[in-house]
Amino acid sequence: xxxxxxxxxxxxxxxxxxxxxxxxxxxxxxxxxxxxxxxxxxxxxxxxxxxxxxxxxxxxxxxxxxxxxxxxxxxxxxxxxxxxxxxxxxxxxxxxxxxxxxxxxxxxxxxxxxxxxxxxxxxxxxxxxxxxxxxxxxxxxxxxxxxxxxxxxxxxxxxxxxxxxxxxxxxxxxxxxxxxxxxxxxxxxxxxxxxxxxxxxxxxxxxxxxxxxxxxxxxxxxxxxxxxxxxxxxxxxxxxxxxxxxxxxxxxxxxxxxxxxxxxxxxxxxxxxxxxxxxxxxxxxxxxxxxxxxxxxxxxxxxxxxxxxxxxxxxxxxxxxxxxxxxxxxxxxxxxxxxxxxxxxxxxxxxxxxxxxxxxxxxxxxxxxxxxxxxxxxxxxxxxxxxxxxxxxxxxxxxxxxxxxxxxxxxxxxxxxxxxxxxxxxxxxxxxxxxxxxxxxxxxxxxxxxxxxxxxxxxxxxxxxxxxxxxxxxxxxxxxxxxxxxxxxxxxxxxxxxxxxxxxxxxxxxxxxxxxxxxxxxxxxxxxxxxxxxxxxxxxxxxxxxxxxxxxxxxxxxxxxxxxxxxxxxxxxxxxxxxxxxxxxxxxxxxxxxxxxxxxxxxxxxxxxxxxxxxxxxxxxxxxxxxxxxxxxxxxxxxxxxxxxxxxxxxxxxxxxxxxxxxxxxxxxxxxxxxxxxxxxxxxxxxxxxxxxxxxxxxxxxxxxxxxxxxxxxxxxxxxxxxxxxxxxxxxxxxxxxxxxxxx
Amino acid sequence: xxxxxxxxxxxxxxxxxxxxxxxxxxxxxxxxxxxxxxxxxxxxxxxxxxxxxxxxxxxxxxxxxxxxxxxxxxxxxxxxxxxxxxxxxxxxxxxxxxxxxxxxxxxxxx
Numbered sequence: 001x002x003x004x005x006x007x008x009x010x011x012x013x014x015x016x017x018x019x020x021x022x023x024x025x026x027x028x029x030x031x032x033x034x035x036x037x038x039x040x041x042x043x044x045x046x047x048x049x050x051x052x053x054x055x056x057x058x059x060x061x062x063x064x065x066x067x068x069x070x071x072x073x074x075x076x077x078x079x080x081x082x083x084x085x086x087x088x089x090x091x092x093x094x095x096x097x098x099x100x101x102x103x104x105x106x107x108x109x110x111x112x113x114x115x116x117x118x119x120x121x122x123x124x125x126x127x128x129x130x131x132x133x134x135x136x137x138x139x140x141x142x143x144x145x146x147x148x149x150x151x152x153x154x155x156x157x158x159x160x161x162x163x164x165x166x167x168x169x170x171x172x173x174x175x176x177x178x179x180x181x182x183x184x185x186x187x188x189x190x191x192x193x194x195x196x197x198x199x200x201x202x203x204x205x206x207x208x209x210x211x212x213x214x215x216x217x218x219x220x221x222x223x224x225x226x227x228x229x230x231x232x233x234x235x236x237x238x239x240x241x242x243x244x245x246x247x248x249x250x251x252x253x254x255x256x257x258x259x260x261x262x263x264x265x266x267x268x269x270x271x272x273x274x275x276x277x278x279x280x281x282x283x284x285x286x287x288x289x290x291x292x293x294x295x296x297x298x299x300x301x302x303x304x305x306x307x308x309x310x311x312x313x314x315x316x317x318x319x320x321x322x323x324x325x326x327x328x329x330x331x332x333x334x335x336x337x338x339x340x341x342x343x344x345x346x347x348x349x350x351x352x353x354x355x356x357x358x359x360x361x362x363x364x365x366x367x368x369x370x371x372x373x374x375x376x377x378x379x380x381x382x383x384x385x386x387x388x389x390x391x392x393x394x395x396x397x398x399x400x401x402x403x404x405x406x407x408x409x410x411x412x413x414x415x416x417x418x419x420x421x422x423x424x425x426x427x428x429x430x431x432x433x434x435x436x437x438x439x440x441x442x443x444x445x446x447x448x449x450x451x452x453x454x455x456x457x458x459x460x461x462x463x464x465x466x467x468x469x470x471x472x473x474x475x476x477x478x479x480x481x482x483x484x485x486x487x488x489x490x491x492x493x494x495x496x497x498x499x500x501x502x503x504x505x506x507x508x509x510x511x512x513x514x515x516x517x518x519x520x521x522x523x524x525x526x527x528x529x530x531x532x533x534x535x536x537x538x539x540x541x542x543x544x545x546x547x548x549x550x551x552x553x554x555x556x557x558x559x560x561x562x563x564x565x566x567x568x569x570x571x572x573x574x575x576x577x578x579x580x581x582x583x584x585x586x587x588x589x590x591x592x593x594x595x596x597x598x599x600x601x602x603x604x605x606x607x608x609x610x611x612x613x614x615x616x617x618x619x620x621x622x623x624x625x626x627x628x629x630x631x632x633x634x635x636x637x638x639x640x641x642x643x644x645x646x647x648x649x650x651x652x653x654x655x656x657x658x659x660x661x662x663x664x665x666x667x668x669x670x671x672x673x674x675x676x677x678x679x680x681x682x683x684x685x686x687x688x689x690x691x692x693x694x695x696x697x698x699x700x701x702x703x704x705x706x707x708x709x710x711x712x713x714x715x716x717x718x719x720x721x722x723x724x725x726x727x728x729x730x731x732x733x734x735x736x737x738x739x740x741x742x743x744x
Numbered sequence: 745x746x747x748x749x750x751x752x753x754x755x756x757x758x759x760x761x762x763x764x765x766x767x768x769x770x771x772x773x774x775x776x777x778x779x780x781x782x783x784x785x786x787x788x789x790x791x792x793x794x795x796x797x798x799x800x801x802x803x804x805x806x807x808x809x810x811x812x813x814x815x816x817x818x819x820x821x822x823x824x825x826x827x828x829x830x831x832x833x834x835x836x837x838x839x840x841x842x843x844x845x846x847x848x849x850x851x852x853x854x
Contacts, residue, residue, distance in 0.1 A: 057769050196760065204826075226798070624761070638775040
């Protein structure tokens, strides 16, 4: 790096394509002659305090990659042939407008689905386009059981009326130095190895920061990880049985009277009913279900309950348990009855910073943005709302497993088109990936908005629109804290931001569209914070909610800062934390938590287990990749060149496989290639493998599709979801399989 | 004045590889070339069945970011380390620091 003149430095917030994650890091972009030359962590950003992950440090290789999509494309050959020609934005918009209007006139707006992948800034623009077109079918297509955070959000909402996160001091710009802050004495890390992730608006290394300041760790993880090997107690759980463990811990804490009696008396509802329910889960029974020794369960429950403050930090495996929503409910009850709600170093209530909505998480936010009338109308038509009251009553998303079934069957009404935005459905989240491929090929019209060609764009797209990274766009973020903005400092080809594309398209599809351009929308949404986009840029791109604001802790239930009526209490029907959930009751879901065995398991499907004796865990995070992204970035790919499977040494011996051997993971659904990594990280009865694999260096056209059918692990993950509420139970961590030799 | 070096408190190294990519970006190294390489160790230990450690190893290509040093900045790896487990400074001072950070290694360059 030459330190010569003419370099301008722009601090910005990152969220979305580029680094790819869910975080709100402050990064400084170094620009010379209109070109990004370097990225450095911003020391002034309290989120990361100058630190950076490898993905954002590799941004120059991402932004200027020769394979970036840089103009709109129109398919000229057959679908899958990989023949596209560049067209202008105007021509691309014209084609989309004509096709989508015709479909709306003939079949109704509901016959178009608007699909997104993981929850980044795309959630705002895609719901905006979907609602302006008039479709109720905004969907995380392929994500079985919506098993990524939504079940946890549902469990929290149904219990507390709000959402909550572990307090690592992130709500104060002073962080650990804030005199009000206290480090958790114990952190119960449930189903995650935090360092490789920045999931759910949380910087993974904050847990490491707390450990340095004295926090003890209890790790609940079927694998041995960096975190579990540094834990006071490691509970090596059988995948999918977390619900039983949570109920067993509640049983111990309640029966041994280790809960916070004052908090329970004053602020909760339904304690006696919960007490009765947890009697069904004594520790010996729970130990048999979870494969965790009794004494460890007791020790963990006592350590957590006897420490104050104590926090729970959790991961996506909770959502992927059968009945994920009810598992989340039980864990929410753990931090509730121990009085750890909204206290320093506990689980604090998390609301969008300054009350700004970027990406509507709840029905209330949708109503605020789009009005009761439209939301009510769309709720009636949404895929899944007649089957699952939570789909109608909780979030504005169509049920993904039912969506793909309906795309395939055309019942109860036909689906004619899909707008797929920064979501590599086929190479990424789709359980039953081959079925998704066959069903989606039936559609009349498919638009793919992305940054690179991938298996989904190759197999399905009629029109491809090139999207921008966070360095190339104006956008905003309020996912808990901070309130942040991204601002455009460079340009690549003709790429546009998701907001820009969707506002321009929305104006063509809805003459009454509320906004004409991105700045207008952002400034309107920011108005509740009393700030403009330009002001936020000028102050370094981030702001924290002021003390006393309803989006800033602590003890807001005591101060009347949570409820609309200004009274103390929580935003539930009873004003208390509902251990017996009235919301679940109204949705026809069991108001109390319960345990259900995974669909595929040694207990539930012994014949299948005899044939496929390994529990396959997929989806642990990699430092190098975000889901199915980044495989084409040289600095990242070289550090994890091939999709591997972790196999315990004893298991390797049983199956006769050696370290480095290419093998198949196989079950009745098919087989997928993996390279063996013999490792003590895994339990002998389990294997673990990475998800989201395809190879950008392979041929893109059919039948290769960048090798997706060799490497896409979700081909052998079944569907639909394993839950009765429609939320949770994607079987990504509980599918049975075996190892088999590749015979040429 | 004592020579400068790197103290790596590897007990906290999470294996994130920020040091490696920061180094490659800073020096404009292509893939395959790097001033610091992270190795993973998974092994049976004395008091626990499994231990997992990572160790960043400064290679021959490490120049302690001399260009950054002249600008008054920390080496790229130290600056970006997500676990904040790397320190740059004089070897004399780092040795003292090492006494209170068990499970660390000191790197003295050529």
